[in-house]
Amino acid sequence: MTTASGGTTLGARSASATLWGGVNMALGRVVQFTTTIIVARLIAPEHFGALAVAIVVQTIATNMAELGATAALARGNGDPNRIAPTVFTISLVTSAVMTAGAFALAPALAAAFDDPAATPVIQVLSLTILLQGIGAVPSTMVWREFLQKPRVVVDLCGLVTVLVLVVPMALDGWGAMALAWSRVGGQVVVLVGYWIITPARYAPGFDRGLAVEILRLGMPLAMANLVVFVTLNVDYLLIGRMMDPAALGLYLLAFNLAGLPSSVITAVIRATAVPTFGRLFAEGTLGELAGRFVTGVCYCAFPISAMVIALAQPLIVTAYGQAWAPAGIALATLGVFGATRILVELFADLSVGAGKTVWLFWVQVAWLVALTPALYFGIRWWGIAGAGVAHAVVASLVVIPLYVRALTLVLHISSWSLLKGSLRSLLGAALAGAAAWMGTHWMDQPWAALGAGLLLGAAVYGLVTFRQGKQLAAEVRILVKPHHPALQQPAGEGAL
Incomplete structure (x- = not known):
């Protein structure tokens, strides 16, 4: 009988990871829901509107930032030592380009939504695009290796960071910027956490032939993600x-x-x-x-x-x-x-x-x-x-x-x-x-x-x-x- 690493079957690893994923989501949504309730009572609905505009831009850019390259690493039937360095390079370069583009085009994007107040919020949230590109490989390795148990701690720390930052900022009158900066702070904490718990750490590298193979699988997925998030x-x-x-x-x-x-x-x-x-x-x-x-x-x-x-x-x-x-x-x-x-x-x-x-x-x-x-x-x-x-x-x-x-x-x-x-x-x-x-x-x-x-x-x-x-x-x-x-x-x- 073939087993996964450590003598554990895929079924057992998947069941355990799903259980811990459920715990993670339950704790995370409780904290997120509590945060939203608190903030909704501190700021006006139009500030949520500015955040909505910024999230549209951030989400589209984030899901295009690594061109779907992490899909090749996530599927679990390829050698990560061979794939990860090239995925890291692709994610890092494209996320940096997307971040710069979102920051520069923020005024035009806000105007397209008829909400000029969203401009600085878009610019702040664009930082999370770069952070996600830096953390693309470790976060995918956590996913690939079913490391949902330690991920609970990391994600919960990120959500608590958001809560700790957003409440005093909202009370101080930051409005939508409180929501934006708290998300950046939470993303930094999560990035550091994934780097700590990932089973292997990889430096950027590049294999041209492998990159073509990775992008052949990933580009349609990235384009699909772009379309679905626009949708x-x-x-x-x-x-x-x-x-x-x-x-x-x-x-x-x-x-x-x-x-x-x-x-x-x-x-x-x-x-x-x-x-x-x-x-x-x-x-x-x-x-x-x-x-x-x-x-x-x-x-x-x-x-x-x-x-x-x-x-x-x-x-x-x-x-x-x-x-x-x-x-x-x-x-x-x-x-x-x-x-x-x-x-x-x-x-x-x-x-x-x-x-x-x-x-x-x-x-x-x-x-x-x-x-x-x-x-x-x-x-x-x-x-x-x-x-x-x-x-x-x-x-x-x-x-x-x-x-x-x-x-x-x-x-x-x-x-x-x-x-x-x-x-x-x-x-x-x-x-x-x-x-x-x-x-x-x-x-x-x-x-x-x-x-x-x-x-x-x-x-x-x-x-x-x-x-x-x-x-x-x-x-x-x-x-x-x-x-x-x-x-x-x-x-x-x-x-x-």
Whole structure:
């Protein structure tokens, strides 16, 4: 029986890393959520609007900064000693160029969003692009080697740093700059932490032939990331141009809260997904296991998003105060998109694990092409709530069908085998959300409605999906047993 390093099977390493990834996300989101609540009560919605503009620029630049080169290192079936130095050089050079470009073009970018106040915020956040390029290799090695347990400490230290910095800055009247500088401080702490815990440290180097091989895999992924992040941020651009900074701030808060389930679940999955999927694809077993991954993710994700939709108004008011109540309607519509986004992220990870990144780019292009006019008309007709409607419709009717079609071709499986396990979870979540809304919409106290709705929804979902949950738990126990043949580490290291 072949095993991973240290005599541990891939299944056991993946299960342990997923567990610690879950702990990491739980602690991280608690701190992040607490920070957002505190800051939302200290600064005005328009400051969140300025931050939203800066985050759009930062996110796009960050995901282009290493040209997808880390994908070759993350998949887990290549020699890191051979790959890492060239990846380091590519990441360092491109992130430096992106940082300089974002800093120089900040005034023009802020003007494009009709928010000149965002200029200095963009310039400060551009520093995180360079920091991410410097830390690209160690952070990827932490991911590749399933080092989620020590990563908990590092990420938590970074989040605490953000909290420690942002509160006094906000109290001192820094506004959006408090949010920006605190993020830079947190990024520095995380960078140092990853360098400490990574199992091997690499200096920059360059192999021209290897660089071509790395970029052949990575460039389509980088372009896909660029398109998807434009897609996920074009709503900010349109709202900023068609409405006002306060509306943009409300929408940013609602979007982040609606995306909380997807960000937590996908972050837990990504603690192990690409390295695990890459190894399973090399073994030839990814196709037969893909449906189980979809079933498990949907079982956890759908009820959370259903509760966000059903309890949007009491959730917003309880968490952030009555001043943010207008964001509730946007949160309700964005909750649908939160559920679909979880599936989209899983499908993307399956495709990267399979080494198929070219068609991934074209799916993202189709997404952007369909979403842009939908957002324009949605915002024009229904304001920030219309943006949520547009996201939900396009993700459900365009993006997911395209992903399913592509994965069935790549993994040689049927659409039914990939999706059938999600249907009961979808039904249970819909019933749970309906019960939570009908049982609480008449309550005057938001905190009481929130608590009662969560209890009622959980009870309904548990009853409807009890047998499926029991079966999933049994399958997970079997899957991670040391003798399971589908989860053994492939012997030796292969090509990219």
